[in-house]
């Protein structure tokens with residue numbers, strides 16, 4: 001269990017999420033989101049939002065990152081999540097200084113990784129620019145969650 005993330009780790013994860021957001025496919029909302037997962041071995045897995053012409057089929061950055069970790073057989077090894085986002089400028093770079101918080105569906109997707117990994121994940125919420133970081137725990141963002149334990153799975 002990662003209790004308190006060192007500031008350097010927080011900065012590294014946010015930088016990775018910002019780099020990932022540059023690959024967002026977000027021509028409809030023009031809101032780029034990047035997510036970075038800290039893995040138990042110290043490596044980082046990232047994702048960016050992938051929108052769709054059928055708007056409701058769009059994939060959030062956090063979900064893309066978690067699916068990538070799962071595809072690598074590492075769903076249980078996620079120890080922290082960072083998310084950043086912001087409105088894209090003309091060149092496609094996310095902008096702004098207001099931290100972004102995971103949407104409700106992403107909180108539930110993060111919860112699957114958290115509960116299967118036996119952790120209460122730190123979720124770091126930052127903006128495209130600036131130093132503001134809101135440090136949450138998943139259990140604060142999604143209290144009383146429905147999860148694998150409700151189906152007898154651990």
Ligand SMILES: O=c1ccn([C@H]2C[C@H](O)[C@@H](CO)O2)c(=O)[nH]1
Nearest residue numbers: 029031033049060061102103106
């Ligand atoms: O937690 C979130 C919230 C929103 N988005 C994306 C979805 C859509 O592409 C864009 C605007 O909602 O931001 C994410 O990637 N993660």
